[in-house]
Amino acid sequence: MEEFRQKVEREGKNLGNGILKVDSFINHQVDPSLMDACGLEFARRFANVGATKILTAEISGIAPALMAGRHMNLPVVYARKSKPITMPDQVYLTVAPSHTKGRLVELIVSPEYLAGGERVLIIDDFLASGATIIGLVRLAQTAGAKVVGVGALIEKSFEGGRAMLKYLNVPIESLVCITSMDNGKIVFGDCK
Amino acid sequence: MEEFRQKVEREGKNLGNGILKVDSFINHQVDPSLMDACGLEFARRFANVGATKILTAEISGIAPALMAGRHMNLPVVYARKSKPITMPDQVYLTVAPSHTKGRLVELIVSPEYLAGGERVLIIDDFLASGATIIGLVRLAQTAGAKVVGVGALIEKSFEGGRAMLKYLNVPIESLVCITSMDNGKIVFGDCK
Numbered sequence: 001m002e003e004f005r006q007k008v009e010r011e012g013k014n015l016g017n018g019i020l021k022v023d024s025f026i027n028h029q030v031d032p033s034l035m036d037a038c039g040l041e042f043a044r045r046f047a048n049v050g051a052t053k054i055l056t057a058e059i060s061g062i063a064p065a066l067m068a069g070r071h072m073n074l075p076v077v078y079a080r081k082s083k084p085i086t087m088p089d090q091v092y093l094t095v096a097p098s099h100t101k102g103r104l105v106e107l108i109v110s111p112e113y114l115a116g117g118e119r120v121l122i123i124d125d126f127l128a129s130g131a132t133i134i135g136l137v138r139l140a141q142t143a144g145a146k147v148v149g150v151g152a153l154i155e156k157s158f159e160g161g162r163a164m165l166k167y168l169n170v171p172i173e174s175l176v177c178i179t180s181m182d183n184g185k186i187v188f189g190d191c192k
Numbered sequence: 193m194e195e196f197r198q199k200v201e202r203e204g205k206n207l208g209n210g211i212l213k214v215d216s217f218i219n220h221q222v223d224p225s226l227m228d229a230c231g232l233e234f235a236r237r238f239a240n241v242g243a244t245k246i247l248t249a250e251i252s253g254i255a256p257a258l259m260a261g262r263h264m265n266l267p268v269v270y271a272r273k274s275k276p277i278t279m280p281d282q283v284y285l286t287v288a289p290s291h292t293k294g295r296l297v298e299l300i301v302s303p304e305y306l307a308g309g310e311r312v313l314i315i316d317d318f319l320a321s322g323a324t325i326i327g328l329v330r331l332a333q334t335a336g337a338k339v340v341g342v343g344a345l346i347e348k349s350f351e352g353g354r355a356m357l358k359y360l361n362v363p364i365e366s367l368v369c370i371t372s373m374d375n376g377k378i379v380f381g382d383c384k
Contacts, residue, residue, distance in 0.1 A: 015277070030270070032262040032266075058251045062254050066227065067258075075224070084292055085292055086213040112215070
């Protein structure tokens with residue numbers, strides 16, 4: 001994913017406090033061709049995990065999850081952060097701290113679309129502290145589903161998320177790895 | 193889009209009060225292949241409007257807009273409903289009533305990604321009262337951009353949105369047209 005790394009390097013902005021602004025191609029404006037290439041790469045890396053469903057969190061996870069789902073021919077479920085009126089009363093709900101919002105957010109999935117026995121691939125835009133992804137893991141496990149992999153567009157390894165997810169014992173794949181954002185810089189590296 | 197109409201007929205649920213639940217393939221779980229087919233159809237219908245950007249609203253507009261963007265090779269901007277910390281202080285902001293939330297929601301776009309001179313194609317999941325789409329039109333016009341078309345996955349013609357948008361004098365295309373949801377039924381028709 002050298003193409004994607006170059007895009008992050010060229011257009012990503014370090015706003016301080018570990019906040020990486022990638023609003024020009026992921027978080028506000030989206031580059032569909034690039035997201036599609038990322039989806040294809042996820043499909044390649046997770047070809048052998050036997051996933052039956054992709055799980056992500058609204059809002060920014062939708063684009064990469066959708067494109068991964070397209071290439072893997074899998075349905076995508078995005079956890080809602082507020083309960084729409086179309087959702088049944090009984091739901092799976094957890095809370096996770098949001099780094100960019102500075103507060104706890106709810107993650108809600110309807111039991112209609114996440115069932116026991118499913119093999120769930122989690123895809124999100126960022127792997128940072130791992131808090132959102134661990135929230136998605138809890139939802140999957142509550143539903144009786146098995147998490148079989150975790151993929152992120154961008155990993156900020158200095159926030160320690162990968163270590164937090166190690167207990168899952170599943171493949172963790174990030175397409176771009178950032179090892180430091182100290183002093184206004186963005187340092188790329190290897191997150192393995 | 194007979195394939196798409198059949199999916200709506202098979203899986204759409206009339207919850208009353210004009211609420212159509214399509215959570216199994218659009219609004220919570222997403223069918224990537226079907227969304228891709230819808231994106232291709234939007235690309236076909238809007239091939240000649242000269243669009244330079246696609247504008248949608250988070251959350252449910254993202255999937256169809258992204259797939260349309262893929263086939264039209266255009267960037268997609270999704271209006272945010274709350275201002276993330278990565279956004280500059282000066283933004284374009286409007287409010288629109290949300291039918292499913294029963295309150296006003298904000299629609300926010302950064303001037304970084306919506307500029308004067310752009311030719312904007314608006315894509316959303318539903319065309320109902322037209323309120324959200326008119327909000328997006330206001331954002332585009334405030335930015336000095338020109339709206340060149342409006343596309344929706346599903347139109348509920350009985351809510352009158354098409355008439356509200358007529359003043360724009362641009363092509364309005366919906367892939368599925370529902371003319372009535374009275375008495376628990378879902379009646380399909382022609383929205384032209």
